[in-house]
Amino acid sequence: MTSQPASLSRRRLLVGSAGAMVSVSLLGMVPLARADEPKTLPDFVKWKDQSALIVHSANTMETQRGAIGSGVVTPSTHLFVRNNLPAPDGITDNPDAWEVTIEGVASPKTFTVADLKKMNVTSVASVLQCSGNGRAFFTHGPGGTQWATGAAGCVVWTGVPLSDVIKELGGNSEDARYITATGGETLPAGLDPKTLMVERSVPVQALDQVLLAWEMNDQALPLSHGGPLRFVVPGYFGVNNVKYVKNISFTKDQTDAKIQASGYRLRDVGVKGAPDQPSMWEMPVKSWITAPLEGAKTGRNMIYGVALGGVNDLEKIEVSVDGGKNWKQARFLGPDLGPFAWRPFVLGTDLPAGEHLIVSRATDVEGNTQPPERTPNERGYGNASWQDHGVTVSVS
Template identity: 65%
Template sequence: MKAIDNTETASCLTNPGRRRVLLGGAGTFAALSLIPLSPLARAEEKLALPDYAVWKEADAVIVHSKKTIETKRDAIGSGGITSTDRLYVRNNLPPPSAEVMTNADAWEIRIEGVNRPATLTVAELKKIGVETVVAVLQCSGNGRAFFEHGPGGTQWATGAAGCVAWTGVPLKQVIDRLGGYQAGMQYITSTGGETLPEGLDQKLVVVERSVPLRALDHAILAWEMNDEPLPLAHGGPLRIVIPGYFGVNNVKYVKQIAFTEQQTTAKIQASGYRIRPVGEKGAPDQPSMWEMPVKSWVTSPVSRSKAGINMIYGVAFGGTVPLEKIELSMDAGKTWQAARFLGADMGPYAWRPFVFATDLKPGTYEIVSRATDINGQTQPKHRTDNERGYGNNSWSDHGLSLQVS
């Protein structure tokens, strides 16, 4: 079993050799307690929050870069909704100018591939309908830090995920208002409104994603998150939200929705975000990062605790289907016991916080969790190795080592 906490993850981002030591074998739990952070690593992990996200709670996040901010493992808490100021950030391009938020209702979106194509403002969308859905937002690369081959990209551990209350208009209502989508359409293709670099083929850089038509049943065009206007850092003024799908499909600053017969040829779709063998290039015939699989991990305590009654907390979700159960192991998966879900069930796309109460004696405990959805799909023990480090839902990787004194 492999384990790592977010403090260690942050320090190894800028020191690849250190990351190989931490992630390279069966002695990970021992390595975590024996290898101290160097002064350089301690300095490097304290990057400043970028201007567009300066309002984030600095002590609750790890700033990997101007475009990537991770929630610390123990900052999730035991509630169902992730606080906006703690939610992770993943941008493929710099966000638009903050000026677009001065009159968010004026933001326009073009709808194509329908019987009555139209350009609508956010203000007009608000008159069509409104709904709130609670759904997990998770980066495709969440858990990438645990892959032994060292895939490129941000070395997310567990913090590129959160559970959010999204408010907006169901996309289906908008499409019905426009006479429905045209015959023969198979995909919903969303295009982001970031300013693209000049001098480059736009298809190489544009954030444009296609998802199967089945997503229409639950997709929404969101202008609020957690009962507040959608901030620029998270896609404001308008974002498409496709509950149960990986974050890249939830296109920020969405400026166009098109119903299409084929997937977009944009690089981010055609070769990016594809599950492919290590060492191979991306291609359109490889599986795309669409629906999320069942997953869970422990959130606290993350490293040390006192002997006696301990409450072990975590989160679990089923992707596009509800959960059936959650189990916890204190001995790296040798034995399992039932944990219990906390709070109200906020729907099939939300995560469920869970808790396990246990009386612990002094010693080291290797803690892992394992979720099962209503279709009987259970988290696997091992990850599926792939070139980009996508879709890691293995229970062994997401464990942690708890020192009890």
Template identity: 70%
Template sequence: MKTETTLERGPNDPGLANPSRRSILIGSAGAMAAVSLLGFSRLSAAEEPKSLPDYAVWKERSALIIHSTNTMETQRGAIGNGVITASDRLFVRNNLPAPPASVTDNPDAWEVRVEGVKNPRTLTVGELKSMGVTTVASVLQCSGNGRAFFPHGASGTQWSVGAAGCVMWTGVPLRDVVDALGGAVDGVRYITGTGGESLPDGVDPKSIMVERSIPTRALDSALLAWAMNDEPLPHTHGGPLRLVVPGYYGVNNVKYVKQIALTENQTDAKIQASGYRVRDVGMKGSPDQPSMWEMNVKSWVTSPLESGRKGRNMIYGVAFGGTVALDKVEVSTDGGKNWKPARFLGPDLGPFAWRPFVMAVDFGPGEHRIVSKATDVEGNSQPEGRIDNERGYGHNGWSDHGVTVTVG
């Protein structure tokens, strides 16, 4: 039984082996310039707009921190203590400009090509709906959630804890689609999803496109989703169709998915070959480094955040195990010196969903450092510290994620 999650390389692939663990950095100057022209500008605190961009205008502005025009974080205090994250509070992270919003006008007409099966073909969403259906609760989390805590100043959006939410996804199990098309061809090891974002002219598509490969071990849990939280999948979050891989980091949940291919090798697209790779600070990305695939066990406190009252208080938070169910959550009010068990709150929606938790505590006057530590059913527990890496990925250390509460 392991007591601390570490980043280690698996024997058969360069993914993060737990066997469960781990978005695009656009590396070339030309690609970055092209993206900048399409509206991907970083915003300073003074520049943060009071209103939302058109593609996300339906979101609850007061619940979000706008880091850029395409990166919006849920405020820690807006996460709440429910199992499901409200769609209008869910964080937004886009690697590329979305296709026209009109693609959701007739969602059943959207087409996805399926390759690497014995009978490859193009299917519409309408056809997919006749092949099977399931609903799965799953945490959606950006690979860089927690990046703001890295002391070396990892580049990218400075997410704290709000680049995550728990969502109900409805769609067809990918396994059902593969089986209906005669099964996989021999020798496949990866599921490769290609997004349907609009690509700028004059740029090598492989340098900028969203195309991700994940191990075929995810085939039994992956789905092609057309609904989110019991409503049609919104354009903002990948509608009309998104590849959803429960327990995997958000970049693998390809939006506007236009092709699914079962492949022998990983794609050579930059987002896969060198992007979303875990490496030492100062190193460049390469295919032999661990990839951000399965998520690790994690938790954080959502309330109280700054101040409490003398006497009885309720500490709330959320916890999840990635692809593994949770066993327990412990909470400390003295920075990790002493721990007490918390109680799970609300229904258990399965191993991929998060579990809100609560613990009652009596506070005296002064400062109280509140931290939480989750452990999954396999014995993986959050470490105290972070595993420093160039891009600030996969941070689940309990110390950084705590809050200091003052009681007068």
């Protein structure tokens, strides 16, 4: 997205999708209202804070842009929800009894969650982000939930490193190139399971990152976020973090399940998904402003946001209040919880009266910098554009 003339900054554009209409500013692109937003949350997420969420559907809820705050960890009550299939019933009633089978190793074995809890327990902070976060800013109208910035959060997972489990089983097969995880959703009878099942393959090089998690933010992993057990790959897009994981295999090839073979592939607009296209695995460096979002007073203002490095530590974060013409380095807030967590940031700056397009730009330790423009693609995946994620603020 290129910068627009100042005369367009007050105009509004309606972006439609199945089940949602979003009012956004051409410059700020901040969702303002949804005429068909449900009045109540679905039963399986009744415990969440509805005031912090935008309900897109029974299986998709987005965190309000202004609900992130300045803390590192996103409260579970505020965290977005994205389910590819309806959550199974009753599986969190006795979470310690849930079983996961490990295959493609020297000594295949089935573990209960209770078994795993007796192993080397650890906690990892990481960003959970849907591949389509930022889809609402694409102009070609990609299908799927019209996420703006709220299909992301930073949480603390607790569980056992998969690498420790594999060592106990004698190591994985030498020809394994992928780790394939299968979810435990109940599939409709009479249909080819491969067309619906949630089964994802990630490169075996990610093994040292993978966690089998049974807690999130120091509480038992809820059903809405994959409980009783989730396959978590820090630094990777959310679809690879398989919920209700029931089987893990070390495989030579990627799964042929539709969600892997043709789904979540980065492809040109109008092109069908295929196995030879890039898969939505590692997340890129990215940031966005979280406050202020609409209006501010003249004089000293504190500009807040969050930045993530994907699989790398962050080097710096910059903020511009004039649409990217001039940049100032902001400072990170709070503790550094590692390369997979995001870093809240703040910049104190004086703002004169008028309209200001506020944008942010993150750079990681490898020198990767957040790009100004999005990469056009059919499904609206992986949007890290700093132009798209800016906000237009009226200062008076």
